[in-house]
Amino acid sequence: MKDDFLYLEISNNIATLIRDGVLKVGDRLPSVRTLCQEHNISMNTAKRVFLELEAQSLINSKPQSGYFVSHLPYQRFALPAVSKPSPVLNNKEPEELLRKVYANTGKKDLMLFSVGAPAGQLLPLAKLNKEIMYATRDIAASGTAYEQIQGNEDLLRLIAARSLSWGGRLREDDLITTAGGMNALSFCMMALGKPGDTIAMESPCYPGSLQLARSLGLKVLELPTHPVTGVEIEALKKVINKINLCLLVPNFNTPLGSCMPEENKKEVVALLTKHNIPLIEDDIYGDLFFGTQRPKCCKTFDTEGTVLLCSSFSKTLAPGYRAGWVAPGKYKEQILKLKLVHAISSPTITHAAVASFLKSGRYEHHLRKLRSALQQNYLHYIDAIAEYFPEHTKISRPQGGLALWVEFNKKVNTAELFDSAMKYKISIAPGRMFTFQDQFENCMRLSIGLYWGEDVRLKLKQLGGLVRSML
Template sequence: MKEILYQKIAMTMGSQIRQGTLKTGDKLPSLRTVCREYGISMNTATQAYIELEAKGLIVSRPQSGFYVNYKPVHLSVPATSQPVAKADEKCVENLIANVFHSLNDKSVTRLSLGVPENELLPIARLNKELVSAMRGLKGSGTEYEEIQGNLKLRRDIARLTYTWNGNLNEEDIVTTAGAMNALSIGLMALTQRGDTIAVESPVYFGILQLAKSLGLNVIELPTHPVTGIEIDALKKALPKIKLCLLVSNFNNPLGSCMPETHKKEVVKLLATHNIPLIEDDLYGDVYFGKSRPKPCKAFDEEGLVLWCGSVSKTLAPGYRVGWVAPGRFKEKIIHQKLIHTVSSTTITQETVANFLENGRYEHHLRNLRRELHANSLHYIRAIAEYFPEGTKVSRPQGGFMLWVELDERIDTAELYERAIRQKISIAPGRMFSLQDQFNNCMRLTYGQRWTEQLESKLKLLGSIVKGM
């Protein structure tokens, strides 16, 4: 009788989910509430939710509860990118500048902004740590920090790598002014003008601009929105490249996450050819599954992987606190840092170091992950409901980004111009490549609290697309 009852409850709730009464991202009643409303035991309620979870209709989040996870079947995932060998020199600087111009306009719904909004950050607690840092540091934080970086912060970062068996210590870490500074220093230390590097395609436009500014050639590798770069494409590129730069966990803008088997193979391939890998892992802590995905650094036996990260996407974007574990290239990295920055910012490093202690950062991350996961599901449901048939959307399991592919006749640069007039900002896909591709794609970010107003903006954006 108990088996029939839990199946009946699961069937009823499953029907509500499929019909849209319970929508993607909605939090379900707690198990105790289900027990009380249905007059059943805790075991029966648990079995009903296990049944729904097994069917992919709901998802459990530790210390939070159960959420609707129903994904409309008519939304396909974008295909693997197919960049061509020759780059198109079509200028996108104006497009990037236009998108960035709206970032500080509070009247604009910034679906283009790849960081969490202030409401998702522990600003009050950070302020307390900032005051504490000022009181505790010599000269109230006005003195230069040692070149390798704040010792306490380096210890805290090394300690956090236990989640992926990093086995790093404070001497393995060099602090930087954010992750982009870590990437910049790494490229300057390991390449020369005219060298060729390999990256994902699409890839964060800041990486492309950095590579161009250093006079580097870029090979864009075919990339799948779920599993990341194609290994065979990397193999073909190996004889041509001096270095590889990958966002292995929840890539920006695709949201792809390389499986462990792929990461192991990439690290082994590059080691065989003595090619360094700069790994941008600033999204790795924002995972939606049960555990943090390992970075490529976890499989690095030769010291060829430069593991880069920061708190810019999780804690304090404006503090510009990042780091790199440079492996065998530590002295080169420290030399470049000395030349270009002399020292990291003393007071913000101390502030972040204080916050990382005593489990506060982990607690904040749990809350942030829950919020972002729910947001991603809300976005996918809204896009399925309001955008034209045939729209394709990525299915990230972490990070901040959705990659949306529209009908090939839609130019998202033009869509941006139409949307910004309605106070909506998007990131056109053309920004994320040096080649003339992704013109019908866009990146939407979900780093803000879900509200009815936000849903209405997505609905309006969908109607604009339909009108094109």
């Protein structure tokens, strides 16, 4: 156990030195033997350090020579600009564009760069099929009966146990299951907001959250957001007296993939708590980190129960199982009442199957494989973009999650690019989808959740050619 902690701590420290540029491309790292002596660790632990760094593509080994810092492909690209949404409330939903893009969901003959979910080849489908059979056999009435209003007891208990990985220390009674992550967000917005209230969100932001807020009569105030560190806290401070609630995706949000530093999370929670403003935290991508440690949540720093933490297994395990949950803090009774009115019960069989999968210990093994595949996809995408896309293309540097944000020259309109790409059976997510304002027309989100192969590379090549033709 001690060695597990040590290898992660050492590899994380070296990774930080590489990413910060302290260790340069081509620099030689200490040998395995030297690492053992410097940190008083075993040979096996030292080897695990190097394996972890190799898995992140930060170093490479040269026979007879040792380990060296690799070239980091994303350093060839500039970062997208920090967003600058208008401080004036706006509600220009791109309805036609959303309709066209969402109409492609589930289509088999398209390359769906537009769908932010992992491909079936990256999921443990055979094992999940068995869990469904076991659930039908083992639970009351073969899964045809309603379960208790709070949710499947095993699932609640196992989610609570997993909260230790981010310092949450949740108890089973702190949680309520929902029919997916959007269902959890919906309950929270309905419980905390009323028509005419103002909700602050990152900009760009997931279209589903924007549409949900609008459908409930809420006014959306979009906040400036940095592509690496997330929402700009100074901007939030300036509007703190104008908002009634706040929705943030601190860990690997879509479409930017940014991750708020721990000190920023603490400051945001303290700021909102001071003004008695509820924070709806969407942590649906938190388990998909590329580094050595899972990032903490804002909920970790919540002492007053003002943070409502929402998540699901849709982005990590089974999108169609609709297994979500919320830790609503002091708003638990309001959420339970809404669930009773709107749902009565969560899906019985699929939630039991997810609980069984977690209980077996297979989930952590699956997550390690999935995270590795997504990180490798990210690196493949960068190489393809460098080869096929126009010079001066800017890309985000996601530290986890499923999204890659791409920014082009202002001459490129990605809504028009979508129409052109569809002729080649390619579906993208134009940037204008992620805002209610007239911005991000020259940006797009690409899902890195596809199963990488020659077909994906060729579609990226075609897409790059279409962008070049627009210039």
